[in-house]
Amino acid sequence: xxxxxxxxxxxxxxxxxxxIAMEIYFPxxxxxxxELEIFDGxxxxxxxxxxxxxxxxxxxxxxxxxxxxLTVVQRLMERNEISYTDIxxxxxxxxxxxxxxxxxxxxxxxxFEGCGNTSVEGIDTTNACYGGTAALFNAVNWVESSCWDxxxxxxxxGDIAVYAxxxxxxxxxxxxxxxxxxPHAPLILERGCRATHMQHVYDFYKPNMDSExxxxxGKLSIQCYLHALxxxxxxxxxxxxxxxxxxDSSLLDSADAFVFHSPFCKLVQKSxxxxxxxxFLREPDPGKKQVYSGLEAFRDxxxxxxxxxxxxxxxxxxxxxxxxxxxxxxxxxxxxQVGNMYTPSVYGxxxxxxxxxxxEDLSGCRIILFSYGSGLASSMYSVRVTDDLSPLSPLHRLxxxxxxxxxxxxxxxxxxxxEFDQLMKLRETTHHxxxxxxxxxxxxxxxxxxxxxxxxxxxxxxxxxxxLQSPVDLNDQSTEKLIPLCSLDRVLPRMAETYLKCxxxxxxxxxx
Ligand code: ACO
Numbered sequence: 001x002x003x004x005x006x007x008x009x010x011x012x013x014x015x016x017x018x019x020i021a022m023e024i025y026f027p028x029x030x031x032x033x034x035e036l037e038i039f040d041g042x043x044x045x046x047x048x049x050x051x052x053x054x055x056x057x058x059x060x061x062x063x064x065x066x067x068x069x070l071t072v073v074q075r076l077m078e079r080n081e082i083s084y085t086d087i088x089x090x091x092x093x094x095x096x097x098x099x100x101x102x103x104x105x106x107x108x109x110x111x112f113e114g115c116g117n118t119s120v121e122g123i124d125t126t127n128a129c130y131g132g133t134a135a136l137f138n139a140v141n142w143v144e145s146s147c148w149d150x151x152x153x154x155x156x157x158g159d160i161a162v163y164a165x166x167x168x169x170x171x172x173x174x175x176x177x178x179x180x181x182x183p184h185a186p187l188i189l190e191r192g193c194r195a196t197h198m199q200h201v202y203d204f205y206k207p208n209m210d211s212e213x214x215x216x217x218g219k220l221s222i223q224c225y226l227h228a229l230x231x232x233x234x235x236x237x238x239x240x241x242x243x244x245x246x247x248d249s250s251l252l253d254s255a256d257a258f259v260f261h262s263p264f265c266k267l268v269q270k271s272x273x274x275x276x277x278x279x280f281l282r283e284p285d286p287g288k289k290q291v292y293s294g295l296e297a298f299r300d301x302x303x304x305x306x307x308x309x310x311x312x313x314x315x316x317x318x319x320x321x322x323x324x325x326x327x328x329x330x331x332x333x334x335x336x337q338v339g340n341m342y343t344p345s346v347y348g349x350x351x352x353x354x355x356x357x358x359x360e361d362l363s364g365c366r367i368i369l370f371s372y373g374s375g376l377a378s379s380m381y382s383v384r385v386t387d388d389l390s391p392l393s394p395l396h397r398l399x400x401x402x403x404x405x406x407x408x409x410x411x412x413x414x415x416x417x418x419e420f421d422q423l424m425k426l427r428e429t430t431h432h433x434x435x436x437x438x439x440x441x442x443x444x445x446x447x448x449x450x451x452x453x454x455x456x457x458x459x460x461x462x463x464x465x466x467x468l469q470s471p472v473d474l475n476d477q478s479t480e481k482l483i484p485l486c487s488l489d490r491v492l493p494r495m496a497e498t499y500l501k502c503x504x505x506x507x508x509x510x511x512x
Contacts, residue, residue: 017143018185018383019136020152021398023076024351024405025068026175026338028446029413030055031420036170039417047170052265052332056339057412059160059174060440061426062451065096066107067463068158070450072176073108074465076154078448079401080180084115088151089142091122093131093343095206095373096159098461107461108156122153128204129261130373132157132177132343137379139181140189153181159342162424164213169424171264173339177347186386186395187350190366192243193382195235197228204374212431216374222267223307225372229271230303232370232380233278250279250289252320255382256365258328259349261372262335271370272324273316277306280316291319330356337409346371350383351402359399363387413444434459442466 033047033054047053059068069092077084092104103124112120121142125134132155139153158176163169203221206214237251252258252275260268276291277298286292286299298312306312317324333356334341334348341348346369354362364387372378386395415423423440430436436455445451447468454462 014143014148014183016185016188016386017140017183018181018189019179019187019398020182020185020394021076021080021082021180022347022351022354022402023072023079023178024175024334024344024348024402025072025075025158025177025449026173026334026341026348026408026412027057027059027063028411028444028449029060029415030057030338031415031417033170035417036420039421040170042167050266051170052269053170053336053339055337055412056170056172057174057337057341058162058172058415058420058423059427060423060438061430062438062440062442062453063160063174063445063449064098064452064461065094065158065160065176066098066104066461067450067452068160068174068176069094069104069108069156069178070111070463070465071448072158072178073154073156074111074450075448076178076180077111080397082152082180084112085117086152087112087117087120087154088149089122089139089153090120091135091138091153091155092124093126093133093135093155093157094124094159095126095128095131095342096212097126097206099459100209104156104158121147127377128373128375129159129263129340129342129345130371130375130377130379132347133371133373133379134377136179136181136189137194139179143182155179155181157343157347159344160212161340161342162212162427163216165421165424168216168218171340173341173345175334175338175341175344175348177341177344177351179347184394186388186393186398187367188384188386190382190384192239193236194379195232195239195381196377196379197231197235198377199224199228201374201376203376210432212427219308221263221374224374224376225261225263225267225378226271226274226307227304228372228376228378229274229370229380230278232378233275236368236380236382237278237282249283251368252276252279252323252327254366255368256327257331257353257367258370259331259346259353259367260328260370261346262332262349263340263345265332265336268328268332268335269317269324270313272328273313273320276320276323277312277316278303295319333409334405343373351405354399355402355405359396360389362399363389363395408446411446432459 037047105123125131135155139155156178160174161172163172201224203224204214204216260271262268280292331349331353333352362385365385367383370380434455435457438452447466450463450465453464
């Protein structure tokens with residue numbers, strides 16, 4: 001059912017479902033990639049220029065995926081002044097598995113204890129870096145379904161990305177994202193604009209339960225990523241053209257921004273070039289477009305022969321550079337400064353894009369996102385930014401509440417490459433140890449951060465929250481004033497009421 005259709009309006013079904021609020025957490029310490037190049041004994045520029053990474057966030061032994069997710073959820077709820085009773089679904093996407101049975105979601109239910117809300121659907125989803133996207137789709141589907149009860153859904157994606165010593169270690173990172181999902185959202189997931197490609201492949205996986213580290217075939221993972229991008233490109237282009245969505249033959253021209261899962265920034269630049277290559281091969285008359293001049297020689301190539309073809313890659317990186325700078329580079333701030341956060345990576349890209357320009361310039365934009373998780377699962381989908389720019393609009397609120405991200409990045413503590421290496425060894429030797437008391441320093445973690453204090457002999461974990469010293473910890477003095485969300489009945493005015501009435505009248509499900 002398309003938004004605005006007669007059937008939809010008559011029954012008051014949720015419209016413009018998407019992301020209402022966002023929050024991000026990244027660790028308060030980082031290692032400098034140029035220093036890591038020296039420490040690792042690789043050539044100068046390999047990590048910083050070759051891969052496009054400047055800093056990498058990481059956690060000591062006193063942070064785990066549970067603490068990351070506790071921190072980001074509580075921050076989102078506090079900063080937007082939402083009551084835990086207003087959440088009807090909570091989904092977690094993660095590949096940082098601490099327990100083969102107990103989910104992160106159940107750990108997060110501690111935050112709901114104060115208000116007594118235990119009626120919260122949803123659980124964890126895992127497939128490498130894709131789990132957050134699966135969680136988001138589940139949440140949106142729930143709000144659009146006959147099961148929705150008028151409350152918000154909350155999506156959390158969190159991971160600690162660490163690699164064994166060697167060439168992959170510099171592509172780590174850590175962080176968590178929380179997203180509030182509901183109708184009348186400022187970031188709307190466009191209906192019918194979703195493409196998915198899934199496949200069985202061993203490019204990156206974690207078969208060793210005793211280690212945090214993946215088994216990774218780096219080159220294969222890059223090939224799989226680019227192949228998945230081609231497949232999603234093909235499907236979404238078809239959908240955009242046949243589904244009544246206005247679209248040029250060029251996908252690159254059809255959106256204002258392209259945000260990618262970012263294992264490292266250089267791969268994202270190559271992905272923009274790859275989209276242009278796909279556009280070029282689909283274009284009936286490429287000679288008519290100035291942007292393709294000089295590329296004629298590549299007209300007869302087959303996509304599957306080109307993953308590591310330097311000549312083609314360089315030609316299309318050069319041709320797509322203006323598009324990359326305008327439509328994608330702004331989304332790489334967190335990827336460049338924190339590294340690959342795994343499940344939150346693509347949403348860190350979205351946050352970076354949103355804070356890169358004035359709200360007025362975001363309004364009405366179409367953003368195409370590409371989510372990739374090794375193994376493999378991938379999706380490309382479209383988010384439409386609302387054009388409501390009224391004072392205190394949901395878009396203003398969402399963006400304003402992210403305005404301290406750059407300041408938090410600057411306030412992190414730099415750790416030497418040697419210390420980083422020692423902390424990685426500490427995580428390695430204490431992974432899954434029980435009983436265990438973390439020794440990591442809590443002095444530098446940001447106020448309001450949850451951290452691990454104890455693992456008992458039955459592997460039960462205990463956490464504490466670093467106190468907020470004052471209300472300004474939630475709303476840094478140098479940022480604009482936070483704008484809380486309205487109460488649920490004001491945000492979802494007629495919608496929940498109408499919907500709940502339909503529910504109690506037990507209408508048949510053919511409403512959709
Ligand atoms: N100055 C400038 N550039 C340099 C220098 C230098 N001194 N040295 C090397 N480079 C360039 C290389 O030319 C290469 O660029 P190119 O690919 O554009 O030619 C780049 O730096 C990387 O160098 P490689 O030798 O290819 O790097 P290596 O093979 O050692 O490792 C890899 C890179 C495979 C990405 C590794 O870090 C890895 O396995 N990471 C984890 C897997 C991953 O992130 N996969 C992506 C998708 S799956 C996921 O999200 C987890």
